[in-house]
Amino acid sequence: MPELPEVETTVRYLAKNVLGRTFFDVWTDWSKTIKIPKNFQQFKKEIKGRKIKKIWRRGKNILFELSGEKILLIHQKLTGHLLFGKWTRENNTWQAPLGPLSERINSYLHLIFTLDNGQMLALSDVRKFAKVELWDSKKLFDSQGFIKLGPEPLGKSFTFEKFREVLTEKKGKIKQILMNQEVIAGIGNIYSDEILFRAKIHPLKNISELSEKELKRVYQVMRKVLSLAVHLQGESISDYRVPTGKEGGFDKARKVYRRTGERCSRCGTIIKKIKVGGRAAHFCPRCQKYKPIS
DNA sequence: ACTAGCCCCTGGGAGC
DNA sequence: TGCTCCCAGGGGCTAG
Numbered sequence: 001m002p003e004l005p006e007v008e009t010t011v012r013y014l015a016k017n018v019l020g021r022t023f024f025d026v027w028t029d030w031s032k033t034i035k036i037p038k039n040f041q042q043f044k045k046e047i048k049g050r051k052i053k054k055i056w057r058r059g060k061n062i063l064f065e066l067s068g069e070k071i072l073l074i075h076q077k078l079t080g081h082l083l084f085g086k087w088t089r090e091n092n093t094w095q096a097p098l099g100p101l102s103e104r105i106n107s108y109l110h111l112i113f114t115l116d117n118g119q120m121l122a123l124s125d126v127r128k129f130a131k132v133e134l135w136d137s138k139k140l141f142d143s144q145g146f147i148k149l150g151p152e153p154l155g156k157s158f159t160f161e162k163f164r165e166v167l168t169e170k171k172g173k174i175k176q177i178l179m180n181q182e183v184i185a186g187i188g189n190i191y192s193d194e195i196l197f198r199a200k201i202h203p204l205k206n207i208s209e210l211s212e213k214e215l216k217r218v219y220q221v222m223r224k225v226l227s228l229a230v231h232l233q234g235e236s237i238s239d240y241r242v243p244t245g246k247e248g249g250f251d252k253a254r255k256v257y258r259r260t261g262e263r264c265s266r267c268g269t270i271i272k273k274i275k276v277g278g279r280a281a282h283f284c285p286r287c288q289k290y291k292p293i294s
Numbered sequence: 295a296c297t298a299g300c301c302c303c304t305g306g307g308a309g310c
Numbered sequence: 311t312g313c314t315c316c317c318a319g320g321g322g323c324t325a326g
């Protein structure tokens with residue numbers, strides 16, 4: 001699912017390919033995706049003719065800064081991902097830069113923007129959880145949801161001291177804290193598992209039980225794993241794809257996520273899966289030992 | 295102010 | 311083969 005590395009990959013691609021373009025039209029077969037404004041016709045009216053001036057990312061949110069002080073926000077949630085290309089009428093398929101997509105994928109395209117040069121931007125989303133919002137720039141930046149987002153984990157100013165500060169003011173299990181968008185913005189289930197495996201820390205371990213040394217390890221490994229994943233253009237174990245339709249390359253670096261029953265690449269122990277705060281957590285019981293304080 | 299739990303969705307896999 | 315049931319999961323929301 002799209003977490004920081006996948007969203008970053010998408011944003012980098014779009015910045016190269018649609019920056020400076022103008023929205024010409026928009027189509028949907030699932031208008032519930034559009035949350036602001038709720039009425040699709042109004043959304044259509046408001047976005048048509050707006051020029052894309054800047055494309056960036058905040059946590060897992062994609063932001064298109066548009067002319068007239070508007071911002072188009074897209075959160076891809078679980079299975080959403082943006083595809084760049086063109087709908088061709090002749091064979092009724094989506095023509096991505098890498099070639100046509102399968103009919104199956106075509107049926108997942110629920111929102112399609114047409115740009116002024118005829119190119120299109122589609123939101124593919126099997127489970128229909130993604131959200132799209134059109135904001136007044138100032139209102140978005142002043143909104144609680146936006147203000148509350150934690151620091152960017154790969155940000156230059158996000159030092160270990162800052163990391164320790166934001167983490168240790170929270171209580172609870174390390175995995176849940178890493179995934180809390182108000183603590184750090186951009187980490188989800190896959191990368192929290194991958195980070196904790198590499199840091200050799202059990203997902204259930206309480207933040208208060210982490211030593212300075214362990215905290216430092218989590219910080220360093222977090223920066224490393226996320227940077228590597230950006231470099232590899234994210235993961236595609238689920239539905240995520242680069243806007244060209246290509247799969248991300250992080251799969252070869254994935255050590256524990258959805259590897260239940262397989263052997264740990266470090267020690268050969270069978271990878272286990274447990275529930276942490278209602279979410280699946282994958283880990284190596286030997287590398288990531290934990291004896292809860294009773 | 296907190297948090298646990300439900301809800302939104304659909305495809306895929308397990309079990310029968 | 312074909313049916314039913316369960317699971318995956320980010321985050322918004324509500325009930326306690």
